[in-house]
Amino acid sequence: MDLSKTVNLPKTDFPMKANLPIVEPNIIDFWNENRIYYKALTKNKANKSRILHDGPPYSNGKIHLGHALNKILKDIVVKYWTLKGFYSPFIPGWDTHGLPNEKAAISTYNIDRKKVSEVYIREKSKEIAVYYSEIQKGQFKRLGVFADWENPYLTLNPSYEAAIIRAFGSLAKNGYIYRELKPVYWCYDCETSLADAEIEYKEKKSPSIVVSFELSTKFKDLDNLYALIWTTTPWTLPANVAIAYKPNSSYVIIEYQGKKYIVAKEAYFNAEQLKFLRDSSVILADFTSDELLNLTAKHPFLNRLSIFVPADYVDLNNGTGLVHTAPGHGYEDYLTGKKYDLPILSPVDKEGKFTEEIDFLKGLHIDKANDVIIEVLEKNGNLLFKSFITHSYPHCWRCHNPVIFRATYQWFLDVEKMKESLINSVNKVEWFPSWGEERMKKMIENRPDWCLSRQRVWGVFIPVLFCKNCGESIVDPDLIENIASIVEKEGSDVWWEKEVKYFIHKSLHCPKCGGSEFEKEKDIFDVWFESAVSHFAVLYNNLGHPCELYLEGADQYRGWFQVSLITSVGIFGYPPYNKVLTHGWVLDQEGRAMHKSLGNVIDPMEIVEEYGADILRLYFASSEYTNDIKMSKNTLNVVVEMYKKIRNTIRFMLGNIHDFDINQWKVNFNDLPVLEKYILSKHYQLIDKVEEYIEKFEFHRYVYEIYDYIVHILSAIYLDVRKDVLYTFDKDSFERRAAQFVILKILKDLLIMLFPVLSFTCEQAWKNIPLHNVSSVSCYLQSWPQKDKITDVEFYQKIVDFYKEVLPIFEKYKNSGLIKTTNESLLKIYTDQNYRFFEENKKLIKELFKVSDVFVFNEQKNDLDYVVIDNNNIFVEFEKSNYHKCERCWNYYPELKDYNIKVCGRCFDVLQKIGMFA
RNA sequence: GGGCCUCUAGCUCAGGUGGUUAGAGCGUACCCCUGAUAAGGGUAAGGUCUCUGGUUCGAGUCCAGAGAGGCCCA
Numbered sequence: 001m002d003l004s005k006t007v008n009l010p011k012t013d014f015p016m017k018a019n020l021p022i023v024e025p026n027i028i029d030f031w032n033e034n035r036i037y038y039k040a041l042t043k044n045k046a047n048k049s050r051i052l053h054d055g056p057p058y059s060n061g062k063i064h065l066g067h068a069l070n071k072i073l074k075d076i077v078v079k080y081w082t083l084k085g086f087y088s089p090f091i092p093g094w095d096t097h098g099l100p101n102e103k104a105a106i107s108t109y110n111i112d113r114k115k116v117s118e119v120y121i122r123e124k125s126k127e128i129a130v131y132y133s134e135i136q137k138g139q140f141k142r143l144g145v146f147a148d149w150e151n152p153y154l155t156l157n158p159s160y161e162a163a164i165i166r167a168f169g170s171l172a173k174n175g176y177i178y179r180e181l182k183p184v185y186w187c188y189d190c191e192t193s194l195a196d197a198e199i200e201y202k203e204k205k206s207p208s209i210v211v212s213f214e215l216s217t218k219f220k221d222l223d224n225l226y227a228l229i230w231t232t233t234p235w236t237l238p239a240n241v242a243i244a245y246k247p248n249s250s251y252v253i254i255e256y257q258g259k260k261y262i263v264a265k266e267a268y269f270n271a272e273q274l275k276f277l278r279d280s281s282v283i284l285a286d287f288t289s290d291e292l293l294n295l296t297a298k299h300p301f302l303n304r305l306s307i308f309v310p311a312d313y314v315d316l317n318n319g320t321g322l323v324h325t326a327p328g329h330g331y332e333d334y335l336t337g338k339k340y341d342l343p344i345l346s347p348v349d350k351e352g353k354f355t356e357e358i359d360f361l362k363g364l365h366i367d368k369a370n371d372v373i374i375e376v377l378e379k380n381g382n383l384l385f386k387s388f389i390t391h392s393y394p395h396c397w398r399c400h401n402p403v404i405f406r407a408t409y410q411w412f413l414d415v416e417k418m419k420e421s422l423i424n425s426v427n428k429v430e431w432f433p434s435w436g437e438e439r440m441k442k443m444i445e446n447r448p449d450w451c452l453s454r455q456r457v458w459g460v461f462i463p464v465l466f467c468k469n470c471g472e473s474i475v476d477p478d479l480i481e482n483i484a485s486i487v488e489k490e491g492s493d494v495w496w497e498k499e500v501k502y503f504i505h506k507s508l509h510c511p512k513c514g515g516s517e518f519e520k521e522k523d524i525f526d527v528w529f530e531s532a533v534s535h536f537a538v539l540y541n542n543l544g545h546p547c548e549l550y551l552e553g554a555d556q557y558r559g560w561f562q563v564s565l566i567t568s569v570g571i572f573g574y575p576p577y578n579k580v581l582t583h584g585w586v587l588d589q590e591g592r593a594m595h596k597s598l599g600n601v602i603d604p605m606e607i608v609e610e611y612g613a614d615i616l617r618l619y620f621a622s623s624e625y626t627n628d629i630k631m632s633k634n635t636l637n638v639v640v641e642m643y644k645k646i647r648n649t650i651r652f653m654l655g656n657i658h659d660f661d662i663n664q665w666k667v668n669f670n671d672l673p674v675l676e677k678y679i680l681s682k683h684y685q686l687i688d689k690v691e692e693y694i695e696k697f698e699f700h701r702y703v704y705e706i707y708d709y710i711v712h713i714l715s716a717i718y719l720d721v722r723k724d725v726l727y728t729f730d731k732d733s734f735e736r737r738a739a740q741f742v743i744l745k746i747l748k749d750l751l752i753m754l755f756p757v758l759s760f761t762c763e764q765a766w767k768n769i770p771l772h773n774v775s776s777v778s779c780y781l782q783s784w785p786q787k788d789k790i791t792d793v794e795f796y797q798k799i800v801d802f803y804k805e806v807l808p809i810f811e812k813y814k815n816s817g818l819i820k821t822t823n824e825s826l827l828k829i830y831t832d833q834n835y836r837f838f839e840e841n842k843k844l845i846k847e848l849f850k851v852s853d854v855f856v857f858n859e860q861k862n863d864l865d866y867v868v869i870d871n872n873n874i875f876v877e878f879e880k881s882n883y884h885k886c887e888r889c890w891n892y893y894p895e896l897k898d899y900n901i902k903v904c905g906r907c908f909d910v911l912q913k914i915g916m917f918a
Numbered sequence: 919g920g921g922c923c924u925c926u927a928g929c930u931c932a933g934g935u936g937g938u939u940a941g942a943g944c945g946u947a948c949c950c951c952u953g954a955u956a957a958g959g960g961u962a963a964g965g966u967c968u969c970u971g972g973u974u975c976g977a978g979u980c981c982a983g984a985g986a987g988g989c990c991c992a
Contacts, residue, residue, distance in 0.1 A: 017956080313992075332992090442922070443990080554989050554990080558990050584923085584988070622931080628987080630930095638944055648957065649954090704930090711943070716958095808960090820951085890953085
């Protein structure tokens, strides 16, 4: 007789082999067809809301692991909130304007910028941006990310563009916008400014000269003293207004060919540029650079003074240690100029020719001016040394000519003015991890004013007019609102398509000269400004402002977190977020950043196609992601093993409830057997822990907590012990139905709790729960697990502890070869002080240990192995029993019933009931 | 060069306010089971807590330096 046919073995269609790459797309179809994301939203509509505001990725390529990490983490948070009952719509966004896409359009469609209209370039740039946002959308969906994919926000949407314009208007109204000269990269051949990304570095031959500036006052009681500077751009000397020195450093006065000069001491001994005088000069004096503060020197050929200022960037090993400073022609010079309130001179026009500001150079191109200036210096005796050097120098990416720094008018946001309220705002935000607060403060403290304008076409124009008569700029809130409402209907192309008068809705006069003829600003916004106002465009008036959480990579302290804070404080006076959470970078196995050039880049979609999205999701969720995450195929396999364990346990539970119907077999919690109560009490502790960890965004602890529960509690104890009941008891027996009742409860809770991470697997398992036991078609439409009150099981923990302690002792007996399994063994327990406890719980001990019998003796047996319970030694020994093995349940009994087969009394009853002995 | 961060067993992670033999899981080795079976149960071996100094009766835990790596700037 085949007795295995008479046992209730597990049965399920949930396969052991996951086959995620094949299965997951079907589950996505299921989610789409049943609109699960939207149904879950509707379910919680009336509840309290919690909003995670999506930071828009730039739409110029496929996603990388960083994108995948970011969106998966966001997805975990939003899914958890939703299961918890919060109303948490997730509106995904894309950053679409800006240089990278404009460049991509120009190269993809081979555009000659001088020959086509701005609107044409914009049209092509838009094509690229929309194309990649769609690609990324598809990839994010494949990762299992739930979002309102049908209504994302794109910064190129007219409504978003209008919000950008309104945000600018609001900031202007609050007094944070100003216009000022600032040096930018300038190509005099293309007659345009260039962004950093449009610069290529090439070797260039330049003059290298050392020039003297005579001090205008006595220093150290010395007359006729000169400061020496070194430059490779003589043409910038007309714009010189200062000489920078390194603070708190040693400088010297030297005598060379009868004249006295100041240079840095280190430069004097080491700098290549001072070699010519080193052997034929002597040091007269030694002093600290700080004594130079506020001294002045005469410009070598203009009637002007140049002031000494400190600057940390001064290099003491190159040049003279005194740096010629022209704020109109260099970025560092500009910052120094701003700091010390120096004039920003830029006497060079857009073609690279000198303006009338400098008489003797007027109309001369800077290349020719170099020679003229050197001649003048020589004539005046200010040129000490002249040669040529070849060095790396920025060139234009289009025409390949050298570029210059040229000051032009730019729009700024006055960050300096709001710094105090920015710092206060930082204090109001909760930062995860907590050091984020410190980092953000430091960065804000050091941040200069924000240059908002770009000389480009793919973006949103700056809504400003200029008076044709006097050149005054018109920043008028009323006008800006009118422009915004036009853009909201027609899109920002309208600025390039229509005449000025189209935007002026009522009579407008220049506040300065009364003129009524205007022209449009040509510059567009820095794309950072566009994403910086997403809280204004997406949250305000829609989802609620401020929102609960921003969640991005740690690079965004400098980026989105900071610029969003600035615009929010500028517009509203408070931050756009209550909490900020950051993650690290995804690195390779050696902990190095992934770079194409290193060949160590892993494509997230490759992982999805080989392992499945759930594996990637579990990988990120089980990593301490506030640090950098190392990623390799090897470590992926570790997660795969973890996944298998979780999956198999789920499968085993599914298999054991195949004939269970909750409607028929609902069990009162108080009636449950002790083991069931114990397991549930552990389960409720788990629910608490899981909530605690997710609320703190410590996903790895949340995942490990569940995993440990599965390994230590479910698999190792409960399910292992209960196999006997589940398989061999009468299928309708209370013991079996009670076990199934608990297994169903735990299974459902686990699937719900794991859903934020293992969405695909949990959904697939959910579909395999026998139908009448579930109330919704999707796991995601469930609510977070509820806890019941369980009492009176604490004593059982002592038995479990005893079991864990005794296992190594059993192993010893097993290794002696006399016994092989606990089933065939007797357990003898010797204890005087705990005699009653063990005697009373003999049955539970027998069940847990799976031994054939337990004997408890009220005595100490000091020659045996022992374990310590409640500070008392409990002595134990195992012995092979002389009991007989039941052929059906494989347990051992003193006596068996003997028909054709030998079975125990319990199995006999079961067999009789199912008609085996009819 | 500056700001912020990381560094605990082969791997992924735990280790409030400093205090007995530094904990899990995976992996490895070995054993058991063969009615969760390309599964299940168990035992064991793995760590001078990156390094060097210091404070302390006592430091993975505090302080100072160094090294390696990351992000953001210059």
